[in-house]
Amino acid sequence: MTVRERTRRRRGEPISEFRPPILSFGSWDNLPSASPHVVQVCHPDWRGVRTVAYGFGGPIVECDDLVAWGSELVEAARSAGVEVVVIQGWPPGSGSFARLAARAGIRVACVLHSSPAQHGAEGGEAAVIDEILELLGSGSLAAAGMAKDGVHQPFAALGYEIAYVPNRVPVLPDFEKIDLGPGLNVGVFAEPLWRKNVTSQLMAVAMLDEARAHVMRQPGVGYLQSLPTEVHGELPWEQFIALQSSVDINLYVTLSECHPSTPQESYLAGVPCLVSRVSSVFREDPVLWDLTSVDEADNPSSIARGAMRLIEAREEAVSRAAAWMVAADRRGAEAWDRFVSEAAVR
Numbered sequence: 001m002t003v004r005e006r007t008r009r010r011r012g013e014p015i016s017e018f019r020p021p022i023l024s025f026g027s028w029d030n031l032p033s034a035s036p037h038v039v040q041v042c043h044p045d046w047r048g049v050r051t052v053a054y055g056f057g058g059p060i061v062e063c064d065d066l067v068a069w070g071s072e073l074v075e076a077a078r079s080a081g082v083e084v085v086v087i088q089g090w091p092p093g094s095g096s097f098a099r100l101a102a103r104a105g106i107r108v109a110c111v112l113h114s115s116p117a118q119h120g121a122e123g124g125e126a127a128v129i130d131e132i133l134e135l136l137g138s139g140s141l142a143a144a145g146m147a148k149d150g151v152h153q154p155f156a157a158l159g160y161e162i163a164y165v166p167n168r169v170p171v172l173p174d175f176e177k178i179d180l181g182p183g184l185n186v187g188v189f190a191e192p193l194w195r196k197n198v199t200s201q202l203m204a205v206a207m208l209d210e211a212r213a214h215v216m217r218q219p220g221v222g223y224l225q226s227l228p229t230e231v232h233g234e235l236p237w238e239q240f241i242a243l244q245s246s247v248d249i250n251l252y253v254t255l256s257e258c259h260p261s262t263p264q265e266s267y268l269a270g271v272p273c274l275v276s277r278v279s280s281v282f283r284e285d286p287v288l289w290d291l292t293s294v295d296e297a298d299n300p301s302s303i304a305r306g307a308m309r310l311i312e313a314r315e316e317a318v319s320r321a322a323a324w325m326v327a328a329d330r331r332g333a334e335a336w337d338r339f340v341s342e343a344a345v346r
Contacts, residue, residue, distance in 0.1 A: 019044070021069050022062040024054075028080045031059055036344035037081055041066070041073075041097075042088040047237060049089035049113050051261050052147070055168040056336050066093030070100050078104045084142070084344050089113050090128050095135060102140040109143040109343040111165050115278070116151065117195065117256035133160055143343040147259040149280035165339050166280070167259045168332035169325045172268050175242040180230075183210040186307070187247040187266075189240070192219040195256035197276075202227060203300035204251065204307060214247055245269035249311055253297050254278060263292075267321035272310045274303065284327070288320040 022044060025031050031039075042053040044062040053060050063069050070093055077085060085101055087094050087110040098108045110132060118125040135141040145165035146152055155162040186205045190196035198219050205213045205227060212228040216235075232243060244250060250266045250273040257279040264281065266273035275281060276297035282288045291313050296302035310317055 018065045018068040021073060024060040024062070028076045031080045031082075034058065036340060037083040038086060038340050038344075039077060039082050039084075040086045040088055041091070041094075043091040046089055046091070047240075048261055051170050051237070051265075052113065052167045053088040055170050055261075055332075057168075063091060066091055066097035068093070070097040073097070074100045074104050074106065077101070077106055082106055084109060084340055086111060086340060086343070090132070095131050098135055099140045107142040107343050107346065108140065109145070109339065110141060111145040111147060111339075113147050113167075113258045115148050115256045115258055116154075121194075136160065142346040143339060145339055148257075149259070163335075163339050163342075165335050166328070166332045167261065168336065169329040170261045170265050170268065172241055172265060173238045175238060175245060175269075178242055178246040180214070180246055181212075183212055184208055184249075184311075185214060185247040186211050187214050187244055187250040187271075189214070189216050189244060189250070189262070190252060190254060192217055195254060197253055197255045197297060199224070200298050200300050201251045201253055201303055202229070204253075204303035207301065207304035208307060214243065241265060241269070245271055247271060249274065249307055249314075251303065251307065252276075253294060253303050253306075255297055264321075264325060267318055267325065270318055272314050272317050274306050274310050281328075282321065282324055285320055285324050288317065288324055291317045292321070 038058055040053045040056065040058060040060045042050050042060060042062055043064055044050065045064065061073060084107045087108065090110060090112065101108045114125050119129055132141065132144050136144055143163060145163040147165055147167050149164065149166065152162040152164045186208065188198055188201045188205065190198055192198040199221050202213055202224050205211050212230060214230050214232060216232060218229060218231050235243065244266060250271055252260060252262050252273055253276045255278065259279055260281060263273040263275050275293050277293045277295050282292050291310055294302050294306040
């Protein structure tokens with residue numbers, strides 16, 4: 001789903017016929033037992049949020065509109081003995097669904113995957129935050145969390161209780177690498193939105209010797225047409241992982257970020273990925289943080305220098321990233337268990 005379509009959905013504007021929900025567990029009769037009995041809900045087309053949801057594990061419902069399917073899902077969850085539903089990323093209709101579920105005796109929590117920069121620049125994101133805080137105040141939501149480090153404290157200062165729930169490390173599908181040809185193949189696979197900083201990163205690729213950029217979509221910038229670029233389009237996740245894992249280096253130097261999965265997916269596949277210092281990924285390891293990130297995110301020359309340095313230190317960066325992800329995954333699992341356990345008793 002495109003960003004424009006996503007915005008329209010959040011505004012309640014129709015786009016296409018709603019698809020039936022997808023149950024990761026097959027059917028409600030096959031719902032595994034657990035304590036507390038937790039089910040996650042996410043949007044099938046929001047790739048990053050969906051990846052995060054599956055990283056937390058457990059049964060998941062993928063649904064593109066919780067108004068269209070809300071009543072049916074609430075009744076099925078109630079009949080199956082579900083105690084807690086965690087909404088990941090706030091798909092369209094989440095507010096209505098939360099109210100229905102709360103009235104049915106199911107505790108509802110949510111985890112958001114956005115940053116304050118988005119809240120101030122994108123009306124839909126700000127509206128989601130306001131709706132969630134209203135639902136928390138009315139009791140329709142038992143708990144809310146943010147995946148971005150450093151955000152829950154200012155919410156507390158503003159009088160709201162928000163938990164910190166960092167993402168777990170993604171689980172990669174089976175994949176085979178692709179032969180992309182000679183030269184330096186550079187992945188710049190973020191959506192060309194303002195906060196993803198794709199233009200600055202492609203300008204950096206132009207400064208790398210014998211480099212070819214690989215993108216999902218080409219930004220509408222005329223002067224970049226002379227840069228050797230291969231446009232792959234929006235691929236199914238499994239194919240995207242294979243492509244992302246076949247380049248020599250990935251760039252994910254964004255201007256606004258939550259707790260990104262893309263860099264972690266890259267390092268899991270053994271490919272270095274340069275990031276910006278707008279999230280907490282790799283921060284606990286000062287050497288890794290220095291090797292893998294740049295602080296001048298909108299400076300193409302700085303990005304190019306960071307990329308060349310990371311390529312030279314590839315083996316050390318990949319090794320340190322693997323160790324960091326083991327510890328980060330443990331922290332994420334602990335935070336998740338604490339979050340759902342507290343939601344279950346509120």
